[in-house]
Amino acid sequence: MTATTWNTRRGTFAQTASMAARSLASIRNNPATLIEFFMIPLMILLSITFFMGGQMMGSWQDFLQYAGPTIIVMGLFFAIPTTGLGLHADLKSGVFDRLTAMPVSRFALLGGRVAADMVKHAWALLVVGGVAFAIGYRPEAGAADVIAAAAIVLAFLFCASWTMVLVGLTAKTEDQIQTWMIALLMPLSYISTAFIEIDTLPDALQWVARVNPVTAVAESVRGVLAGDVSGGYLLSLAAWCAGTLAVFVPLSLRAYRRKLMN
Amino acid sequence: MRHAIEVRGLVKAFGDVRALDGVDLTAPAGSVLGVLGPNGAGKTTAVRILSTLTHPDAGTARVLGLDVVAKADEVRDRIGLTGQYAGLDENLTGEQNLVLIARLLGASRPQAKARAAELLERFDLVHAASRPAGKYSGGMRRRLDLAASVVRRPEVLFLDEPTTGLDPKSRGGLWDVVRDLVAEGTTVLLTTQYLEEADQLADSIAVIDAGRVIASGAPAELKRMVGGLVLRMRPVRPEALPQLVVLADGTIGAAAKIEEGEAVVPVAHAGEATAVMSRVTQAGVDLASFGLDEPTLDEVFLTLTGHRAESNDEKEEVAA
Numbered sequence: 001m002t003a004t005t006w007n008t009r010r011g012t013f014a015q016t017a018s019m020a021a022r023s024l025a026s027i028r029n030n031p032a033t034l035i036e037f038f039m040i041p042l043m044i045l046l047s048i049t050f051f052m053g054g055q056m057m058g059s060w061q062d063f064l065q066y067a068g069p070t071i072i073v074m075g076l077f078f079a080i081p082t083t084g085l086g087l088h089a090d091l092k093s094g095v096f097d098r099l100t101a102m103p104v105s106r107f108a109l110l111g112g113r114v115a116a117d118m119v120k121h122a123w124a125l126l127v128v129g130g131v132a133f134a135i136g137y138r139p140e141a142g143a144a145d146v147i148a149a150a151a152i153v154l155a156f157l158f159c160a161s162w163t164m165v166l167v168g169l170t171a172k173t174e175d176q177i178q179t180w181m182i183a184l185l186m187p188l189s190y191i192s193t194a195f196i197e198i199d200t201l202p203d204a205l206q207w208v209a210r211v212n213p214v215t216a217v218a219e220s221v222r223g224v225l226a227g228d229v230s231g232g233y234l235l236s237l238a239a240w241c242a243g244t245l246a247v248f249v250p251l252s253l254r255a256y257r258r259k260l261m262n
Numbered sequence: 263m264r265h266a267i268e269v270r271g272l273v274k275a276f277g278d279v280r281a282l283d284g285v286d287l288t289a290p291a292g293s294v295l296g297v298l299g300p301n302g303a304g305k306t307t308a309v310r311i312l313s314t315l316t317h318p319d320a321g322t323a324r325v326l327g328l329d330v331v332a333k334a335d336e337v338r339d340r341i342g343l344t345g346q347y348a349g350l351d352e353n354l355t356g357e358q359n360l361v362l363i364a365r366l367l368g369a370s371r372p373q374a375k376a377r378a379a380e381l382l383e384r385f386d387l388v389h390a391a392s393r394p395a396g397k398y399s400g401g402m403r404r405r406l407d408l409a410a411s412v413v414r415r416p417e418v419l420f421l422d423e424p425t426t427g428l429d430p431k432s433r434g435g436l437w438d439v440v441r442d443l444v445a446e447g448t449t450v451l452l453t454t455q456y457l458e459e460a461d462q463l464a465d466s467i468a469v470i471d472a473g474r475v476i477a478s479g480a481p482a483e484l485k486r487m488v489g490g491l492v493l494r495m496r497p498v499r500p501e502a503l504p505q506l507v508v509l510a511d512g513t514i515g516a517a518a519k520i521e522e523g524e525a526v527v528p529v530a531h532a533g534e535a536t537a538v539m540s541r542v543t544q545a546g547v548d549l550a551s552f553g554l555d556e557p558t559l560d561e562v563f564l565t566l567t568g569h570r571a572e573s574n575d576e577k578e579e580v581a582a
Contacts, residue, residue: 006368006414018365025362026353029394098349098410101313103338104366261317 012105019112038124041075067195068137070218072128074194081181083117083161084168114161121157141227149224156217159241162248169255194218213240266291266449271321281307283473296464297453304473305453309422313343342416346423348407352396363413381409401432421452477566492555493527493535498548513541
């Protein structure tokens with residue numbers, strides 16, 4: 001029978017892709033979920049721009065031009081707990097028991113979820129970016145720079161999502177994941193230059209804002225879109241990203257093994 | 263001959279609860295081992311250890327000669343698992359579920375599709391192939407779950423309470439599928455709470471209670487041990503109960519008892535029951551009802567342990 005002649009070891013990458021396809025297949029079965037992925041970042045963009053923009057910069061149009069891209073980044077950042085929630089739900093169902101008892105790379109089981117969520121983030125970025133353009137945002141840089149900025153945002157989200165993998169694996173309840181989201185993402189977002197200028201902050205917080213990875217991504221994106229690449233912030237972002245992966249990928253794999261063995 | 267499953271002195275504790283307290287099991291290749299016990303006996307824990315999902319605290323477990331801890335990857339390559347809770351993605355259709363498993367196991371896309379189609383046909387799920395698994399009935403879900411665990415034809419298949427919660431018809435259908443797999447040479451370890459299920463499918467049965475094997479042997483041996491069938495008679499007038507006991511004892515020399523308004527008579531075979539019944543009829547005792555029962559798991563336990571099978575859901579929760 002054909003079943004026994006398959007090459008038993010497709011690479012980790014191929015297995016990750018299969019797992020990602022699995023997480024995304026539910027979209028095909030239920031296309032309405034496509035709307036859910038961009039609702040949070042879209043509402044954050046629109047509400048901050050229209051309700052706060054005028055007060056912060058005189059007109060919401062000026063505010064959109066200054067802070068639009070970084071508010072999109074912040075909105076997408078707020079969506080990363082979906083990775084933790086999705087993984088948590090997977091682990092509670094019997095699916096992961098079956099998959100874990102199969103000769104499948106442990107990395108693929110976790111990485112597949114992250115990869116699928118990256119597709120969702122890319123989709124949300126496209127939609128919300130399109131809306132920003134539609135209401136008047138105009139990048140100063142060219143198309144290639146816009147694509148580069150999008151790539152920077154997605155790389156940032158990819159690295160940040162691995163923190164949520166660990167949270168999803170170790171949290172006892174979904175409420176805990178939500179709590180972590182507020183406790184971690186809110187201060188990171190607000191004590192950054194996502195939509196305020198650094199010298200408006202108290203001195204102590206200025207230091208936090210300067211080393212904050214959200215500042216690094218915000219300034220990198222802002223710089224690239226203005227055609228004025230700031231090497232310092234890009235470097236800082238790369239360091240944050242590499243550090244996060246170096247810590248959270250092994251910790252997540254370890255947490256996964258531990259969760260199983262008990 | 264090498265055993266497909268060999269378990270020696272397996273111990274696993276969850277906090278203060280010793281889910282497994284020194285369990286030994288063996289199953290020759292190609293056989294069906296039934297692990298029979300109530301909720302919380304440790305069945306699920308044993309299956310999880312054998313399928314590499316949990317590490318034991320002590321003892322050894324080998325599958326196809328491979329240690330499940332040291333050689334976990336190789337074990338995973340050769341087993342299939344149908345857990346107590348369906349291992350399906352409820353958002354995916356039946357076909358997508360099977361294709362995913364096949365792809366993860368190394369099949370190309372066309373190979374995966376072909377294998378999924380083959381299994382859907384075999385497990386009578388073609389009509390539901392493009393429906394999300396979450397919308398399946400209990401019986402269909404179990405069949406899809408079983409199909410998913412044999413995508414690459416495992417040498418050893420673990421089935422954790424495969425028919426719990428199914429109606430008798432679905433249960434019978436699932437038994438047929440398991441028999442087919444065994445006929446093709448698969449070794450099966452199945453846990454169950456139903457003596458009948460173990461009797462129908464297993465070549466040998468291990469009865470476990472509170473993490474220990476309290477009896478093991480072929481189904482026939484086990485049934486002999488627990489006394490075969492039980493004749494129950496409920497007289498119209500409760501005062502006639504002692505008379506029924508005397509009649510039964512006088513006819514076949516059985517140790518009849520009175521339980522909850524019924525005379526309960528252990529009999530070796532249906533013929534003895536007929537003999538008792540005709541004696542009762544001759545004596546003119548009117549019966550409100552009567553019946554001939556297979557011994558239940560409760561009676562097996564009562565005989566083997568002296569206590570009833572206590573269902574302890576809380577403990578199983580910890581073990582799961």
